[in-house]
Amino acid sequence: MTTQPLDLWDDAIRRHDRQVYLSVLALGLPPERAREITQAAWTRLVEQHRSGTLDRIELPGLAIRQARFLAFNDLARSRTEKRVLAAVPDPPEAPDTERVVGDRQEIARVLAALATCSPTARKVFRLIYATPGGTAATAAAELGLSLQRIRQILCETRRHLRRALAEETP
Amino acid sequence: MNRDDLELYVMGLYEGDVAALERELAGDPAARAIVADEANLELRLRDAAAAATFCPACDDLVAGARCDACGVAIRPGGYVVERVLVSNAHGRMYVARDADGAQVALKELAFVQSPTLQAIAAFEREAKFLRALEHPAIPRFRASFQEGSGVHTRYYLAQALVDGAPLDARLDEHFFSEAEIVGIARQVLDVLVYLQGLSPMVIHRDIKPANLLVRGDGTIAVVDFGAAHVQGSTAGSTTIGTFGYMPIEQLAGEVDATTDLYALGASLLHLLTRREPWRILQGGTLDGLNVGRPMRAFLTKLTAAAPRDRFRSAVEARAAIDQLDAPRRSVRALIRRPATSPAAPRRTSRWSMVAALAVVVVSGGGYFGWSRLALRNAERASAERAWRLDAEQVNHAERGATARETERALAEDHPLAGALLTEYIALVEQSCQCANPTCADQVTPRIAEWGQRAGQISFTEAKSLGTPEVATQLAALSRRMSDCLTRAYSSIPISAPAKPPAR
16 A cells, blocks of 8 residues: 555654644643644645645644744734733744754753663653654553653653753853 | 643643643633743753654663764664664674665674674675575675774674564474474575575575574574585685584584585474484484474484485475475374473373373363364364364365364354354454455464464463454463363363374
């Protein structure tokens, strides 16, 4: 059986949907609206792909950009959400050098902090964050640990990394 | 709704009522700001994870070409290492992916770990042979290359990944029946026929169970051509091989067409008896071996001490095995196995036979008891025929019919056992991937194999039949079947099996 484009999109959505949803949620939208926007972003991409207007498909970046574009439009239209809109930054027009350097420094800080974690914590982190479609359940199955234990390890690791980010931030 | 709940919600781990929490969030901008903050952190962690390189063996963060903690290579020659298959003093074997996403077995030889010309020569020899060989049972060559220089030199050989396990690894959990041994011998001999048919002839020189991989579909692959040799080359004076499997003349560097045949014979003996072959062969005779006479003669000729007494070529051995009548004796060989060793006398007393039967019955029931339970009123000859399940002797339809016929007979005699067997067949059919709609090709041999151990199937074995869910069900069924048979046998008088029909 040959792989159909729709199958490929299904697979892409399965792998990256959570990250796209989080990127919309990070703008302060209500969860339900964030979910609708995420869905709309995927639908737009599939349609654009069908009509051949997509030159390059880099996921999840493309889907995140599309979703955030829709989210900002939504926020701009909604008068009641003006307060939230004021709290979130505008979408960057082009990569800002200072911002790129800042992102890199953040990544370096996270990785330095991760290096000090236990091997199991690193494993859990890799299985959940570095594996497309990775969840606590898949990590539990892979490592032979209970879901509860994975949850515990993940929360501890996340707090450790958050502290590392917060401490170093000037 | 506290911060911890919101954190768990963003992580996708919130165990409470998600819908209720989302409704609350919709009307609470402060809580949404926390969620936005948590989601931002989540995205930053994902970005960091995407930028990181984790060691495939120890999960340490890697900055260079190999892991500082364990030394595993990360991306040698453009192959992305996924996991470490084997690690020993000479190097490692990785499972890696090439640029097209295909999985390969990537062998690594580190000069610093094995600084001998012999090891490097073996590595290069294997690459040379694999490049030239083309057989479905031999992993296809992909590439060979080296990285680093001086003492940091590492040699790599990429070959198609064989998704299977070495035969010696199965010894701990599996009794090889005579029929299985014949099947293995046939497949390995096919490879040897191919190697010996090349010009010049290629001799593997290291045939042993560890180098025979059995794939999921039961086919055998011959691996590790690091010791291979072209007849006539001067390298033959070097002693290469594995003690216990190689013939005595190989110690002196003398090899010919019979060398691999001897090693195959020794490997088959190991699989059959679960004992080191040299212990058996030092006795000089295989008379005590608990197999049919033709099989014994075949193995004796394969493992003859003098090369002139062995089969002259793989073609000759292949022809001989086609005439073997071994699988039909599998029932009796299996019943006798627990009570006799290869060194024991051939004639088995009535009492030892009964004792052996009792052991089999008590431990969950044996194939013999199973067939007697099912077909106790049938003629001995037809019972023998019903369980004659060798894949090469009976066609698909007949075997499918045989399984169903047995099932019907069993259901009449013992409803619970019959129902369990029906359930078992359905499960195996459900898990089977073969193209045959009745699935007889897969089902009947497995039923025979399973029936032979009657309820002693392990979860690991069951796992090879299908998904974990199917495996769990099979293992549970197996236990129920075992209990059922034990109860059933306790009311049946035990007697020695009748002789199989004369051929």
